Amino acid sequence: MRLLSRRAKEKLIIAVLIALSGAAVIPLFWIIGSIVWNGVSVMSIEFLTSLPAPFGSSGGGIGNAIIGTLIINLFASGLGIPLGILTGIYLAEYAYDSKMGSAVRTIVESLSGVPSIVIGLFAFTLIVLTFRHYTGVAATLALGIMMIPLVAKATEESMRVVSNDLREAGMALGIPKYNITTRIVLSMAKGGVISGSLLAFARISGETAPLLFTALFSFYWPTGIDQPIATLQVLIYNYAISGFADWVAKAWGASLLLVLLVMTINVAVRTFGRKKCGGA
Amino acid sequence: MATKLVTEKLSAWFGKKQVLKDVSIAFEEKQVTALVGPSGCGKSTFIRCLNRMHELNPGARVEGKVLLDGLDIYGMDPMDVRRKIGMVFQKPNPFPNMSISDNVVAGIRLSGEKRKADLDEIVERTLRSVGLYDEVKDDLRRSGASLSGGQQQRLCIARALAMEPEVILMDEPTSALDPASTSRIEELIRKLKSEITVIIITHNVGQAARVSDKTAFLYLGELIEYNETKEFFESPKSPITERYITGRFG
Amino acid sequence: MVGASSLIVVAFFMMIFAMLVVRSYPSIINDPLMAFGSTWDVNLGIYGGLPAILGTLASSAIAVAFAVPISLGMSIFFTEYAPKKVRAALSVTIDMLATIPSVIFGIWGLWVIAPFVKTYIQEPIIGSIGFIPLFSGPAYGLSLFLASLVLTFMIVPIISSLTISLLTSTPVELREAMISLGATRWEVVRHVALPFSKLGIFAAIILALGRGLGETMAVTMVIGNSFVWPFSSPSLFAPASTITSKIASELYEAVDVLHVSSLVGLGLILLVITLAVNLSARLIITRISRRNAAE
Numbered sequence: 001m002r003l004l005s006r007r008a009k010e011k012l013i014i015a016v017l018i019a020l021s022g023a024a025v026i027p028l029f030w031i032i033g034s035i036v037w038n039g040v041s042v043m044s045i046e047f048l049t050s051l052p053a054p055f056g057s058s059g060g061g062i063g064n065a066i067i068g069t070l071i072i073n074l075f076a077s078g079l080g081i082p083l084g085i086l087t088g089i090y091l092a093e094y095a096y097d098s099k100m101g102s103a104v105r106t107i108v109e110s111l112s113g114v115p116s117i118v119i120g121l122f123a124f125t126l127i128v129l130t131f132r133h134y135t136g137v138a139a140t141l142a143l144g145i146m147m148i149p150l151v152a153k154a155t156e157e158s159m160r161v162v163s164n165d166l167r168e169a170g171m172a173l174g175i176p177k178y179n180i181t182t183r184i185v186l187s188m189a190k191g192g193v194i195s196g197s198l199l200a201f202a203r204i205s206g207e208t209a210p211l212l213f214t215a216l217f218s219f220y221w222p223t224g225i226d227q228p229i230a231t232l233q234v235l236i237y238n239y240a241i242s243g244f245a246d247w248v249a250k251a252w253g254a255s256l257l258l259v260l261l262v263m264t265i266n267v268a269v270r271t272f273g274r275k276k277c278g279g280a
Numbered sequence: 281m282a283t284k285l286v287t288e289k290l291s292a293w294f295g296k297k298q299v300l301k302d303v304s305i306a307f308e309e310k311q312v313t314a315l316v317g318p319s320g321c322g323k324s325t326f327i328r329c330l331n332r333m334h335e336l337n338p339g340a341r342v343e344g345k346v347l348l349d350g351l352d353i354y355g356m357d358p359m360d361v362r363r364k365i366g367m368v369f370q371k372p373n374p375f376p377n378m379s380i381s382d383n384v385v386a387g388i389r390l391s392g393e394k395r396k397a398d399l400d401e402i403v404e405r406t407l408r409s410v411g412l413y414d415e416v417k418d419d420l421r422r423s424g425a426s427l428s429g430g431q432q433q434r435l436c437i438a439r440a441l442a443m444e445p446e447v448i449l450m451d452e453p454t455s456a457l458d459p460a461s462t463s464r465i466e467e468l469i470r471k472l473k474s475e476i477t478v479i480i481i482t483h484n485v486g487q488a489a490r491v492s493d494k495t496a497f498l499y500l501g502e503l504i505e506y507n508e509t510k511e512f513f514e515s516p517k518s519p520i521t522e523r524y525i526t527g528r529f530g
Numbered sequence: 531m532v533g534a535s536s537l538i539v540v541a542f543f544m545m546i547f548a549m550l551v552v553r554s555y556p557s558i559i560n561d562p563l564m565a566f567g568s569t570w571d572v573n574l575g576i577y578g579g580l581p582a583i584l585g586t587l588a589s590s591a592i593a594v595a596f597a598v599p600i601s602l603g604m605s606i607f608f609t610e611y612a613p614k615k616v617r618a619a620l621s622v623t624i625d626m627l628a629t630i631p632s633v634i635f636g637i638w639g640l641w642v643i644a645p646f647v648k649t650y651i652q653e654p655i656i657g658s659i660g661f662i663p664l665f666s667g668p669a670y671g672l673s674l675f676l677a678s679l680v681l682t683f684m685i686v687p688i689i690s691s692l693t694i695s696l697l698t699s700t701p702v703e704l705r706e707a708m709i710s711l712g713a714t715r716w717e718v719v720r721h722v723a724l725p726f727s728k729l730g731i732f733a734a735i736i737l738a739l740g741r742g743l744g745e746t747m748a749v750t751m752v753i754g755n756s757f758v759w760p761f762s763s764p765s766l767f768a769p770a771s772t773i774t775s776k777i778a779s780e781l782y783e784a785v786d787v788l789h790v791s792s793l794v795g796l797g798l799i800l801l802v803i804t805l806a807v808n809l810s811a812r813l814i815i816t817r818i819s820r821r822n823a824a825e
Binding site: 020031086089107 | 531532533534535536538539540542543545546549550552553599600601602603604606607608611612619620623624625626627629630631632633634635636637638640641642683686690714715716717740743744745746747751774777778781782790794797800801804805807808809812
């Protein structure tokens with residue numbers, strides 16, 4: 001093959017590569033474009049603050065879903081973040097070479113591979129079936145469990161990065177291991193742990209499947225975590241598949257809100273989180 | 281003897297840092313020229329300018345001319361330059377996912393040479409010329425990385441030679457090898473010069489004296505001295521050269 | 531205390547298995563093989579999960595088949611040819627695609643892409659090669675094909691980000707050897723970087739497959755939720771179902787104990803499949819890191 005034709009072949013390949021890359025980029029723009037285009041027209045104060053209107057009439061809003069999402073996320077974080085951090089500390093500090101450690105690590109990683117609907121099924125069978133009652137508690141259990149591997153991994157990684165010199169200095173001073181771990185290493189790994197927790201929070205904001213048969217949905221303000229609660233995700237699902245123009249429009253509005261929430265957290269973590277970790 | 285490769289006021293930068301300053305050397309055809317000098321003085325950068333690999337580094341810049349048989353290589357297609365000017369690296373780098381014979385013809389295959397009979401012939405001929413054939417002929421399908429360090433380096437030389445280049449650049453080819461392999465490769469270099477122009481970087485002045493016809497001394501990116509090897513070592517003209525040869529630095 | 535929390539996490543994991551087994555028990559003792567039957571009819575009390583299982587496998591397999599060329603193409607372009615600004619844009623694209631929630635892909639697929647796919651992709655294809663059963667009509671927008679398509683874009687980020695890391699970690703000396711022989715950038719990729727990264731890319735693909743198998747919302751919203759694919763018509767353009775879409779759409783209304791336990795049983799099957807897939811990816815990755823450490 002003469003040099004010229006190898007060059008030509010390369011040019012052809014570059015064209016193919018660009019086309020393939022475009023195939024990945026175009027859908028992203030399409031999605032964001034659709035959401036903004038369809039969602040912006042529904043936005044209003046009423047939309048954000050009121051309850052859904054009676055079925056069939058227009059107007060009303062998604063206020064309860066917004067609050068519901070925040071409530072469920074907060075409770076889930078209350079479960080997932082502490083357990084995640086502690087497990088992450090265990091994996092980073094105590095589980096280096098032991099068999100027990102690698103077993104735990106395998107299980108934590110396997111947990112992250114469990115489909116969200118299966119975790120929802122677990123919460124459903126454990127709580128909803130047992131108590132014969134759809135409840136937000138089951139939803140927070142499911143979402144909390146989903147947060148654990150994410151937070152644990154972020155914690156473990158950012159603690160690993162903290163240099164061994166610090167650890168050895170602590171030990172040489174006679175500080176017991178537990179104190180070394182929490183005081184010194186964790187404070188330096190703070191940035192990574194916070195980033196990981198925020199990212200996990202954003203991640204579960206988008207999870208819908210586990211909620212479908214735990215927290216269900218509701219057309220009223222949340223009354224208690226033990227009751228069904230409306231959430232943005234489930235609202236989007238229910239309204240989008242309903243086929244009613246007003247509801248579909250509202251689903252787009254809710255989608256816009258959800259995407260804004262998730263994207264903002266992710267962007268914030270990536271820009272500020274990096275600087276923080278870099279400094280540490 | 282004609283000149284094969286000439287550099288005219290060759291300068292090179294890494295970003296803002298200038299590492300070569302107006303180096304002008306004429307390399308004789310079918311001779312071995314050694315480049316010596318303390319580490320970090322631009323020798324590697326220099327030869328990477330000769331096969332247009334320096335410019336691949338981000339922020340790298342080259343000025344001046346490099347003429348191969350009178351033609352400026354910076355006006356040619358870089359791939360064409362690298363076909364004509366081959367390179368052997370300090371750390372032997374055979375392709376681990378290819379067999380010994382595939383390694384030898386890796387470069388030729390790119391040019392489309394496909395017939396098995398021709399390729400086999402090239403493999404045997406090139407491996408013989410580097411003295412490796414008898415050692416590996418019983419199983420040419422072994423991975424290139426399964427050989428010893430010295431054998432790997434001879435494989436890399438074979439791979440470069442299979443392209444039938446006009447010049448071969450060697451960047452400290454024996455510094456990672458044991459003394460026995462080193463002397464085998466030095467012997468190979470002496471044999472090669474009857475067919476091809478060799479430019480070799482070495483930090484070992486003894487090696488330069490043993491192997492080369494001419495020697496050039498680069499210090500802090502500048503050419504300090506360039507002479508017939510015998511004269512270079514017996515009566516160096518610059519005091520810096522003398523200090524380097526006698527081992528007072530570098 | 532840290533040890534205790536790890537034990538709690540391990541306990542959760544075990545409990546997930548345990549609960550699923552316990553709650554699917556009624557359907558298992560009723561007829562252990564029913565889950566693999568080909569008919570799912572709630573009214574008759576028959577819960578054959580084969581259509582759902584096949585739908586799960588088919589949609590993920592097709593999604594992977596689409597996603598691999600796109601991801602590889604983008605990764606190679608990223609590492610070899612893209613100028614700095616384009617690389618930043620591509621990197622942002624991958625990150626953003628990865629964070630978009632599944633239900634958003636669902637609503638977009640349902641209301642924006644379905645009509646598009648129906649008119650501009652399915653109908654022309656049916657028109658031309660519709661005699662092949664796999665591509666036969668009629669053109670349903672909501673179909674296995676659409677679900678696979680949406681899944682593709684959800685798993686592209688996984689394969690791409692891993693492939694980019696792998697390609698960039700190809701040892702410099704091997705690349706230099708290839709370049710010094712006069713290779714074009716593509717030839718360096720093809721003969722050095724890709725063979726070197728082969729194993730890791732394979733692991734990435736398996737991980738992406740695992741993700742696709744467990745994906746729920748987007749698939750549920752666009753797959754059409756039919757009980758019969760592929761037994762009535764094997765066409766890709768027909769509606770189908772997956773394990774996840776079945777559970778998502780039926781569990782809320784299921785009152786019959788057999789119904790509920792059959793759905794839980796399907797969830798158990800899904801759990802086993804995804805765990806097996808993820809574990810094998812992990813094994814490969816461990817082998818790679820061992821190889822790298824040994825060098």
